[in-house]
Amino acid sequence: MQITRQADYAVRAVLHVAQLKENERLATSVIAEEENIPLPFLAKIVSQLSVKGILDAMRGASGGVRLARPAGEISLLEVIEAIDGEISLNRCVLNEEACTSTATCPVHEVWCEAQRDLVRRLQATKFDQLLERQAALSQQTQSA
Numbered sequence: 391m392q393i394t395r396q397a398d399y400a401v402r403a404v405l406h407v408a409q410l411k412e413n414e415r416l417a418t419s420v421i422a423e424e425e426n427i428p429l430p431f432l433a434k435i436v437s438q439l440s441v442k443g444i445l446d447a448m449r450g451a452s453g454g455v456r457l458a459r460p461a462g463e464i465s466l467l468e469v470i471e472a473i474d475g476e477i478s479l480n481r482c483v484l485n486e487e488a489c490t491s492t493a494t495c496p497v498h499e500v501w502c503e504a505q506r507d508l509v510r511r512l513q514a515t516k517f518d519q520l521l522e523r524q525a526a527l528s529q530q531t532q533s534a
Contacts, residue, residue: 394474396473396474397469397473397474399435400472403425403435403436403455408521410456413456415454416456417454439469439472442472443459462519464517465516466513466520468513477512479504480501482495483505
């Protein structure tokens, strides 16, 4: 399983916006340039994240993008699934009827456990934590 490039861009865009001060907005074009994301692609992503209540986008001279909720309330899972849909390691994990071997498959339970672990980890990872991690990594790079 690999998340799509679109979901990766969404994570990077949300992380970028999460750095803003409360009620501050940033133009999508600035995010696209600073994160090296094609603007038309980012516009579509911002629209999807706005529909899901992750970003708040406003058009016009005083417009721009900001988080719709505090960074500590937005999970990595939520952003990925807003773009890619429900995460699934294997088709049988979400729908046991998708596979005729589920009842006798020795790997099925492993897929299900791995799925639960992955979802739990992504759900527990909030954007405020990622900001802290980013600051620590930046500090390490500057010290070296």
